[in-house]
Amino acid sequence: MKLTWMLGGLACVASNAHALLRPAADDKDERKAWTVRATKIYTSTGRTIDKGVVIVNNGKISAVTPGSDEGDASTELRVYAVTAGLIDASARIGVSMDAVEQSREVAPEVRVASAVDLFSPAWERQVECGVTTVLVNPPDRDVIGGLGVVLKTAGDNAIAKRTLKPDAVLRGAMGSDPSQGNHPAFGRPTDFYSRRPTTRMGVEWEWRKAFFDTAQSKQDASKKFPGVERLEEVLAGKLTLSIQAWTTQDIRTAVFLKEEIEREGFGKPRLFIDAAAEAWKEPQLLARSKTPVVLPPFPVGGRTDDGAFMAWNVAQLLQEQGIVVALSAHGNSELDGRLAMQAGYAMRGGLSFDEALAAVTINPARLLGVEDRVGSLEVGKDADLVLWNGEPFEPTARVVGVIVDGVLRVDPRPKQ
Amino acid sequence: MSSFALFLSLLPGVADRPLAIRAEHVLLGDGRTLEPGVVVIEGGKLQHVGAEKDVDVPAGAGRIDHKGWLSAGLIGLHGYSTATGELRDTTRTTLPEARVAWAFDARHPELRDLLAEGVTSFVLTPSPSSLSGGASAFVKCAGGKIVTREAQLSLGFSDQNLSFNRFPTSHGGALAELERLFAKPTGTIEKCAQGELSALFEVETPSDVHRAIDFAKRHKLVGALSGADWTGEVAKDVKASGLSVVASTLRVGEDRRTLRAMVALGAADVPFGFGLDAPFSHPATLRLSAALCIREGLARDKAWRGLTAESARIAGVEKRVGNLAEGLDADLVLWSGDPLELSSSVVAVYVDGERAFAAEER
Amino acid sequence: MSHLISRTFVSTALSLGLLALAPDAHAGNGKIAIKAGRVITMVGPDIVNGVITIEDGRITGVSADAKAAWDAEVLDHPELVAFPGWVEAHSNRGMDRPNENVPVAPFLDVRDSIDPISFYFEDSLRAGVLTINVQQGNACVIGGQGMVVKPFGLTIEQMLVKQGSGLKLVAGARPGRSRATQAQELRKAFLDLRQYLDKLVQDKQDGKDYARREALFQGKDLEKEENKKGRAFEGTANWKVPGLEAIPRGEIDDQKEPLLRLVEGKLPAFMYCDSGSSVQLALDVARANGFLANTVLVLEGDSWKAADAILEAGVPVVLSPNLMYVERDPLTGKETETFVPKVFSEKKIRFALQSLNPSAQSLWFQAAQCVANGLDRTAALEAATRTPADILRLGKRVGSLEQGKDGNVVLLSGDPLSVRSTVQYVVIGGNLVYDRSKDVRMKHLMNGVEPNNTAPGGVMLDASGHPCNDAPTVDEKSKTDKGEKPPEEKPHDDHKDEPKKD
Structure with missing residues (x-):
């Protein structure tokens, strides 16, 4: 039995090796029911099933059980390993500079969903990498750039149908990114970008001012400004705040700001730090505030954006402190990234x-608050599956199949 | 041909006197051909159109016997001729009360180029430069008539409508501003919101198309999508939205992807008209676009409608032009052959019943 | 800003720190025995609990029961995996600039520009790449001669494995030039050589001795045996130089002599091709000028599409670091991917891999990608060990763990193709040259440990808020001030039996 299994797996591997199969999206196979048999089922619940089957019905996972490896090859998919679809919490695809409203530094009402380009080839590439859900944020050119949206990487081309969670986070940044393009008003002709902030302290000032104005507007309605409702939701803890902070000092600034808001009684914001490359330097700071972290891609020499240095054991250090860590690839779909x-x-x-x-x-x-729908192989969740021809995450294996919402997007079966 | 020329040279161009033109082939708006057919013009309008035996030619009418084809004049949907430089204003976020008609120059030499290619009227559009560049105008290529000063209202959904240096710089900001304008509409925006003025949605990418469709649906707007080469790739969505499409001018050697998208539009039964893009493209490319699409597989009648009747409908002037039907303006063209064949050339052009152009003798 | 300055300081300090750890340059008694839980020999099945014995820089035995000499140093690591070093068949890193701005320069040699302390060699050592062929870059027509080095040593001589590894030629259009210009310049280089040689012969026949006078002026010793004699034109080029035997070899201009050696089949050639059409050009030029049998193609771009021509020519290839070739259909926008090594594997063309970068995506990563895309594991490993060794004509010296080969061994924490494995020790020529536990830069990169006196703000705290091991406590700091050695340079207790290190 094991031999036929392995042979089946080898056959899949050998035939797929030369040219990657095209996603089945616009082919005839739009059905949403599958039986996936695998030697290893990694459920992301802590449970691994050796030799089992995942059944997909009507776009949802209907069963995850140990099982036999006999079955009908014409209707079933057989691979070495299955995991849930991968989720990138900082995908940075499908958006460009027209997704961030730079006329103001604080633009909490702007929705990045208005500007996402679902026709970019980057989406298909992410599907082929096994990424099925992403958080798309406005590019970090504003202090507060707007509302990020959680999308599936495949499906209908209308944004409403691809959205898993609209207005999922309020996005902003610390550090030098928001100052890009801004310059002081003296010494050259003024333009749109002759304004604050041009420094980190200016960026932090804008943050404080935004929250301060929000608090003020609660007392005085005439002080309301566009997007103030969103900031109120942030203070109430109803809208998650995602702040990009690469370096230690920026991470500190973000965490201290949150702690100060809580201490002064302005609210209880829910925060996670994106691109926290230097989180390894002060893990206890993040631990005491239980701030989750999204890490940027691992840099080869350690040096990364905004002058930050990312040690490769950062994830382990943070885990040990009980901090929830998510990884991200920033839209990279290359073999090594x-x-x-x-x-x-x-x-x-x-x-x-x-x-x-x-x-x-x-x-x-x-x-991202979507764990009721995605993130693990559990009955009732969306049928987002990644099929592998070896141990996932080892470079000796690759993604050979992808199912998104029950639709087979990358077909592991040998081409006829 | 030479006898026809003789006839022409003998005829006085008096508008009052009825004029009967008999042609070997008369191409009607639905793609049918009358062989032969007769068209009677009086007072600048089409009085009768029919097969030769069915039409009573009024007494005293002038007569022209044309050995070739006769059709309605071509309509250039979406063009910048005669007023290029004055159609852009990027300094303001919106300018919905602008009327491009003010920029129309009835004596501009570009009009002759249009007539020489059988284009009898066209839509003068604002250039995509802000969220709303104003109202487009429908003008005649001869006689200086402006049929309407408010044919469509431009609404911008592409990158070209954003700016690097003024609000909005993003699609999110743009949508927020458009929502704000339509929440309390005034002026042309009010007319648009009430369905009295059709919208011209300026788009470039399929994402822009979707955004425009969503906006149109939310505010129950009618109109046309203009500027995206591959709208046909989302033809189903466009069809469901009820919007029409202004097709970009095609060029020879244009990537086949655009041609395939055009055929897809036709197959999905999406109403469309061919855009002109003059003076950046030569007016001859209007017919060329249609011919290329037909070669790629577009139905002939749809292609012809896209040059005439459908364009008139999109511009809101179907009661005036776009077809050889009684009561419409006498804008017609005499061709040496089938106008959808590129080997055919323009012999003469009539605008509002007056001869506006005659090709030189070879 | 100050952050950036201190970080630069850290990097410099780290690099100097690593160098300070480099053992001495001279071998001890040259005997070492390496015991590993698994020995991957690359010539047969893996050996469990194998022993590799090395003496005088060469492997004397590889087996489960090889006996170490009584006076040999023993590296006993049953938890580790032994592997022959990876072999990089072609690289243009490790120099200040990969090309001179002279298009035809066969006389240039990388030995004059290799920088022994370049981070490239350090990183290659860390990744277990022990044999590297350094060649000129691709912005030339004929770039010069390459050299095979080991990534260890403070001078070129210490790094040297093999000189004159081959001449670098470029068939792909270089930046700013068209293909036609490149082709013309490449062909012309050989035409110029031919004309030069013909003129030499003619001048000699006419009794003119310009060449001799020029050689003497340049200080060449024309009485030396190899300079004195003339030799007839050899080789399989489709042109000949009759009468060349009348010219003493010493009178041939040094600038042209390497090209002559190439044409006479005495020098390998590494020809860079950036596309299918440049492959054809490369093969034509090699055939016409008699060096096809010594040619290795270095491929880039869509060169793989000319695989049939390559098969017919019978030459091996070095593949581009970008293993997945992507093409986009302009009509539909769909992307097609081709895994390039698979193309060559299926056509049975010998191919070697190049590393993507010298650190996290080195040759091990490339070989792993081959396995992921359907290649046999052995074939994938060979493409980064034995095949490049053969291509470099060092097949008898490196690429596998066999008796008689150079004493180069890499000890890994796990399977060489796993992302979790790290290189723990490296032995080159029988000397332990790398010990990861002492690698200051790796500790910084992998564990965030900043060395003494380099972290701003004084004491480094680890995750639980305690001072890091390497951070100085007050006592240690005062020790340093008194001029005593900082902790990591303390010698081992069993140091007395260790041979002196290179």
């Missing part, structure tokens, strides 16, 4: 396989 490879690098940096798997599935799902 994709999200699955980031999970591999996290293992190299000390994470166990289960921890790395959680960091790209259930952890980002919880961070």
